[in-house]
Amino acid sequence: MKEFHGRVIAGGNWCGEAVVSHAGVNTLATFQKSALHNDDHVIVSDQNNSDIYGLNITGKALCLPITIGSTTGGLVIQTVCSMKINPSAFLFSEHIDSLAASGIVLARIWEDSDVIAIDNLGEEFLNTVKTGGKVEIKEDGTVIVY
Amino acid sequence: MEYKMQLTDEQLAILNGSRGETMAKVLKTLVMYGDIFGAEKLVPVTHKEGHLVTSFGIALMKPLFSTMDKLIDAGLTTEGKFTVDPRPLEYENVKCNLLEKIGFHVMYKKQKDYEEQLKKVGLRNEKAFSCACYLDEVGNIPKEGDILSWAESSAVVYANSVLGARCNRNSGMIELFGLIAGYVPYFGLLTDEGRRAKWKVIVNTTKKPEAQILGSAIGMKVMEDVPYVYGLDKYLGNEINDDAISYLKDFGAATASNGAVGLYHIDGLTPEAKRLGDSLIEDDAQVYEITDEELERVYKSYPLMWKNKDAKPNLCFIGCPHLTYKQLSDWCDKIEAGLKATGRKKVAVRTIMTTPPDVKAKFMKDEKYGKLISMGVKIASICPLMYTNNPMTKGRAIITNSNKLRTYSVAKYLKDDDICDVICGKELN
Numbered sequence: 001m002k003e004f005h006g007r008v009i010a011g012g013n014w015c016g017e018a019v020v021s022h023a024g025v026n027t028l029a030t031f032q033k034s035a036l037h038n039d040d041h042v043i044v045s046d047q048n049n050s051d052i053y054g055l056n057i058t059g060k061a062l063c064l065p066i067t068i069g070s071t072t073g074g075l076v077i078q079t080v081c082s083m084k085i086n087p088s089a090f091l092f093s094e095h096i097d098s099l100a101a102s103g104i105v106l107a108r109i110w111e112d113s114d115v116i117a118i119d120n121l122g123e124e125f126l127n128t129v130k131t132g133g134k135v136e137i138k139e140d141g142t143v144i145v146y
Numbered sequence: 147m148e149y150k151m152q153l154t155d156e157q158l159a160i161l162n163g164s165r166g167e168t169m170a171k172v173l174k175t176l177v178m179y180g181d182i183f184g185a186e187k188l189v190p191v192t193h194k195e196g197h198l199v200t201s202f203g204i205a206l207m208k209p210l211f212s213t214m215d216k217l218i219d220a221g222l223t224t225e226g227k228f229t230v231d232p233r234p235l236e237y238e239n240v241k242c243n244l245l246e247k248i249g250f251h252v253m254y255k256k257q258k259d260y261e262e263q264l265k266k267v268g269l270r271n272e273k274a275f276s277c278a279c280y281l282d283e284v285g286n287i288p289k290e291g292d293i294l295s296w297a298e299s300s301a302v303v304y305a306n307s308v309l310g311a312r313c314n315r316n317s318g319m320i321e322l323f324g325l326i327a328g329y330v331p332y333f334g335l336l337t338d339e340g341r342r343a344k345w346k347v348i349v350n351t352t353k354k355p356e357a358q359i360l361g362s363a364i365g366m367k368v369m370e371d372v373p374y375v376y377g378l379d380k381y382l383g384n385e386i387n388d389d390a391i392s393y394l395k396d397f398g399a400a401t402a403s404n405g406a407v408g409l410y411h412i413d414g415l416t417p418e419a420k421r422l423g424d425s426l427i428e429d430d431a432q433v434y435e436i437t438d439e440e441l442e443r444v445y446k447s448y449p450l451m452w453k454n455k456d457a458k459p460n461l462c463f464i465g466c467p468h469l470t471y472k473q474l475s476d477w478c479d480k481i482e483a484g485l486k487a488t489g490r491k492k493v494a495v496r497t498i499m500t501t502p503p504d505v506k507a508k509f510m511k512d513e514k515y516g517k518l519i520s521m522g523v524k525i526a527s528i529c530p531l532m533y534t535n536n537p538m539t540k541g542r543a544i545i546t547n548s549n550k551l552r553t554y555s556v557a558k559y560l561k562d563d564d565i566c567d568v569i570c571g572k573e574l575n
Contacts, residue, residue, distance in 0.1 A: 069553070075199075103317060
């Protein structure tokens with residue numbers, strides 16, 4: 001068990017399974033296929049991200065450095081949150097990027113989503129957390145990796 | 147609400163509902179967004195013409211339509227008119243079979259309604275649909291130093307880098323909120339500090355690098371950081387001419403889609419690099435050397451996502467981002483020479499070139515337009531990405547010279563010369 005402390009972008013208490021991308025997550029490429037098919041969960045469709053390609057990330061803690069790619073990114077996060085197929089939490093090792101931040105803010109203000117986002121967790125966090133492993137998130141930005 | 151940035155009395159009043167509940171939510175969104183980045187204030191948008199990324203009425207994007215309805219019901223509009231990314235469909239020039247049409251009808255059934263919403267909020271006109279809004283023919287061109295509220299990653303990186311304007315990589319909807327409020331949070335690429343380079347990229351190749359592969363390599367390496375690129379002016383010169391515009395447009399789109407680059411500096415060419423030189427580079431900047439071998443490594447790393455990997459290409463998209471007038475003209479010459487070499491009169495693969503409606507209108511008066519059409523090429527103004535989003539098109543073996551399209555679809559990327567060979571009927575080794 002190891003404890004990390006980050007900055008709360010959108011807080012909450014949660015415990016569940018982690019999915020880890022060591023590369024930047026391309027939001028549009030990741031979510032678009034499942035969202036377009038109106039699926040009830042997201043299977044990652046980004047061909048360039050071998051860490052998470054083909055994995056189900058709905059209801060998981062998506063652990064990543066930042067998001068990258070198209071500026072539809074924020075709207076895509078807002079949309080998957082409104083469809084309730086979003087990852088329960090976005091855990092960023094680096095400072096959150098502008099597109100992900102937009103998506104979290106849009107989801108919280110306009111969709112009343114309870115999506116959690118914590119950033120600045122540090123590189124060691126990404127090196128410690130493993131896909132399929134358990135993480136616990138606390139309201140104050142603490143993330144415990146089991 | 148709790149906020150950290152300094153707000154004016156007027157902004158505070160808006161947050162407290164002086165201009166209605168929806169406007170308060172619009173400003174609250176911008177303030178919360180800015181607070182995340184430590185923005186100390188909101189600053190006025192000085193280039194009032196916006197550019198929106200969301201041009202498509204995909205039915206599932208319910209939050210988009212419901213938020214637009216709320217803005218319209220509240221009587222909110224942008225101060226200046228805005229351009230927007232390309233439309234998803236154009237049956238006249240991009241023919242579809244019945245199944246694909248059914249797919250498109252279901253996917254984009256909100257298109258007409260959404261365009262009506264855009265008009266009510268501030269869309270410039272019917273021809274305002276292009277990702278390359280900054281081209282002369284389209285005319286949404288900010289000045290150096292202007293503060294923008296734009297989205298569309300390729301347009302933002304172009305405006306920041308080639309025009310010297312200042313814009314963050316805003317998300318869809320945030321850009322519209324900034325245009326309605328007339329303010330954007332002051333952080334990141336709006337500040338001098340945020341425009342400094344954390345990477346020195348040395349281009350050390352034996353020939354002019356393919357713009358789309360160079361951009362891809364740099365994007366994947368630097369992610370969201372600012373690169374300062376040495377050695378490209380050797381190939382592009384020291385003035386922003388038509389060739390440089392085309393090259394930098396495609397290069398930037400690849401940096402932004404394969405990574406998250408919002409600004410690059412090209413030594414001796416782009417405005418800030420010319421004015422400030424290597425003083426733009428951080429002392430502890432990392433170095434990335436681009437060689438022929440490195441570009442080939444990156445090119446070979448692209449996975450082939452076709453269902454049948456041995457399929458013969460049956461559709462080709464050229465023009466993501468939309469082509470410039472010069473690029474249309476150059477492609478005409480290239481294909482003409484290619485067809486002459488293979489002894490064909492028409493292209494062997496259905497080929498669609500995409501360009502802004504205003505560029506197409508101008509190009510239609512050029513004799514080369516007739517030539518391209520007679521060689522079997524179609525010229526459209528759609529977004530190829532929106533076309534490839536249709537699951538019914540997934541069986542097609544699509545080739546493209548766009549690294550952005552490759553990233554967001556199952557299209558296969560080919561270099562310009564290779565794609566020309568394929569569409570002209572020459573077998574590739």
